[in-house]
Amino acid sequence: MQINITARHLKLTDAIGSYVRQKVSKAGKYFDGDTVGAHVILSVEKNRQITEVTFYIDGRAFRAKEESEDLYSSIDLTVDKLAKQLRKEKEISKIHRKANLKVSKAKKIKADVFSYDTMEDSRTKISEIKRFDIHPVSIEDAINEMDSLNYRVYMFLNSSTDKLNVLYRKDSGSLVMLEPEFNN
Numbered sequence: 001m002q003i004n005i006t007a008r009h010l011k012l013t014d015a016i017g018s019y020v021r022q023k024v025s026k027a028g029k030y031f032d033g034d035t036v037g038a039h040v041i042l043s044v045e046k047n048r049q050i051t052e053v054t055f056y057i058d059g060r061a062f063r064a065k066e067e068s069e070d071l072y073s074s075i076d077l078t079v080d081k082l083a084k085q086l087r088k089e090k091e092i093s094k095i096h097r098k099a100n101l102k103v104s105k106a107k108k109i110k111a112d113v114f115s116y117d118t119m120e121d122s123r124t125k126i127s128e129i130k131r132f133d134i135h136p137v138s139i140e141d142a143i144n145e146m147d148s149l150n151y152r153v154y155m156f157l158n159s160s161t162d163k164l165n166v167l168y169r170k171d172s173g174s175l176v177m178l179e180p181e182f183n184n
Contacts, residue, residue, distance in 0.1 A: 001028055001036045008043035016042070016071065023075055024053060027083040031057050031090070042071065051078040055086065062086060134164075142167055143175065 003021050005012060024038045041052040049071040055062040062085045066077035136159035137145070146154035146167055153168045158179070166178040 001025060001038065003038045003040065005040045005042065008041065010042060010044045019072065020075055023079040027079045027086060028055060049074045051075045053078050053082050055082055
């Protein structure tokens, strides 16, 4: 793991540097690999010793910032806060990993792929049709499954309404749910 330390308005001694590296490495014990790194900013403003740590895992950032009158206390408080975030992230990823395995074993997606070459306009040409088994799930489970599979669009049978719904993620990141309404 790569750890970068920036000192503002204070001299970064070897003792402080090794203390920061030891604490941040210990907090990051849940994750390893080339895509893990941390950036630590130590600064002094009047009597306040401020520590800010940004921890990067696979392109995602986790931040913690604390201040106190003692630099070592500030480092400890910040790293404890960060460790809590990282522990929670690790637990969530384990749960999603187990859920994904269950979903992939339980779900057998059948896909028929074909092309309609007779259609002249490429915008209206259907390039493939996917058929899949559908079962009732809650909206929350549908969102979790959609996110774990990294889909932008997800169709599911809503367990609370017994209607077919479609979820899609907009470019802004917000979710939209389409729900049919039958007019008699």
